[in-house]
Amino acid sequence: MFSGSRKILSLFGFEVKIDPSWFLIAALITWSLATGVFPTSLPGASENMYFLMALIAMLLFFASLVLHELAHALVARSFGIKITGITLFVFGGVAELAEEPPTPRSEFFTALAGPVMSIALSLGFWLMGTALSELGFAGPATAVLEYLALINLVLALFNLLPAFPLDGGRLLRALLWHRSGNLLDATRIASRSGEILAYALMGLGFLSVFSGALIGGIWQIVIGLFILAAAKSSYQKQMMTKIMSGQKVSDLMTRNVFKVTPDSTLANLVDNIMLAHRVSFVPVVENGAVLGYVDLQTVLRIDHDNWQSTHVNDLFIVQDDSNRVSPDMTAKDLLDLMNRTNTRKFLVTEGGKLRGVVSMSDMINYFALSMQVASQPGSNAAQKHRPVKTTKRRTRDQASAERLTSHARE
Template identity: 50%
Template structure:
């Protein structure tokens, strides 16, 4: 998910990583705190004091987000849900689960752990701010602690909004899952709540922009867009798990695909085969022997005026392990290969014999049919 995340350290066997996008929020929040929030809360201080307060507050926010995600991760691991690590990114943090919880109760416990941690942190920082104020310490200390209490309270409340994939949306999914026994339908309904909430946030952002609140408006639009994308992606991921569960490549592949020999021209290939048959990925065979494949991207790299004089045998791609896959391969395993390599089209081969072809488009069509069912 976060291909450019940088590992910082390992804590309690969890890899703690930071996506480069986190630097954006860190810089923006530090700037906002030092220029507006702390000068308003504690006027009359030097700018270096405000900057120091902002940096310390940002570090406290970092720790708070990390503890929020650690709470999710510790509970998940205790319940048997594997966790790859924790990554902080532009909009907060995420505990990277290898699998979904297998029971609604587990989902509920994992979901509420984060907001409860944030609420405990809010109470703790608030108590510390009162003690620091009563102890006649430097005025900057209570202000920083008060900010951290406020931001953790906001994190707890915002995350409990019943909009998937926020924690409150996961609580909603757990309830629906427990009531109906159908995790996919529960995810679908919870994802809709996330979609509605996302549009609501973006509407608020547009209103803020019209009233001249540029920073607040853009921020609400960005968060709304993120929630919208994440909600849809979460449902699609769950749908894929259900639709492809226990299915093999052989059950979804295109059997007896159109093939071409090495002697035909590219002109014939394009006009009669690819356009005529509506395919873009064609195995190359000679008799019963599989030689390789050719697709539209290969032809696109050759000047059109040379198509009539260029034969498939001159440009096709030979047999490569990255393009060949066995019919008994699980579809979930195939999706991991697609994600890891970017390869979208495959020859299905058994004992050096062509069994069929399968493409990401085939899987997408099957997924759409499952979603419509």
């Protein structure tokens, strides 16, 4: 999900990374603290002092975020849930779960750990600030500690709102999941609550903009949009998991594919196969045995004037474990492979013979069609039907599927 993030340290075996977008929010927080918060809470200090206080407070705030996410990660690991790392980004921090919690109990305690840590930090900062004040050291240090106590409390309370994907929304999903035993329905309800919060935040943001609080209002709108997208994609991702459960590559692949022999010229390949049938990925087969494939990107590396004299055999990509899959591979494993390798099309082979081709488009079309079928009341068809040809018009469900499956670097 954060392809540009860079590792800064490791904590308890978890990599802590920073996404480039983090620098934007870090600068914004430092500026707002130095020009607004601290001059109000501690009047009379120098600009350099305000900047130093703001810088320290910003760094300690993000350290608090790391501890918040670390609490999630440690509890998740205790339940056997794999965590890929902790990343700081423009909207705060996230512990990246490689998989969904296996039980409502694991979901509940993993979600609860973060707010508990934030409340504990808030109490700790407040006690330190109070102690310094009692000892007569009121000043910049106490102002910073008071801010950290307040912001950690706000962070905990905001995250406890029952709106997915916030921690409170995950707690709500865990309770609904425990009561109904249906993770998909629980996710749908919790995601809907997230959408309601998102629209409320955006509404407040627009009111703030029209009231003159331009930066604060825009920030509320942006956060609302982020929560809205996360809530929608969470339900769609769960729906995809359900739809793809039990499906195999053989259920998704295109069986009747256009092939080319190694002695064919590139001109023939392009004119009579790629352009004629609108395909960009063509298996290379000789005497019934699959040798590999040739795609449009490979062809375009050759100068057009040489297409008549260049043969497929001169440039095709040999089939190996990096570009072929078995028809018995599960759809989940295929999607994981696509995400891990950033490869979108695979040969489907069995015993050295070509059985078909499977691509991300096949998965998107199957998922989109299944969502349309599953949306009909009382329908169980999404799990029972093999994929059929769909129209070329890009549907809203296809767009949703593309957004889900586009996280190849996640």
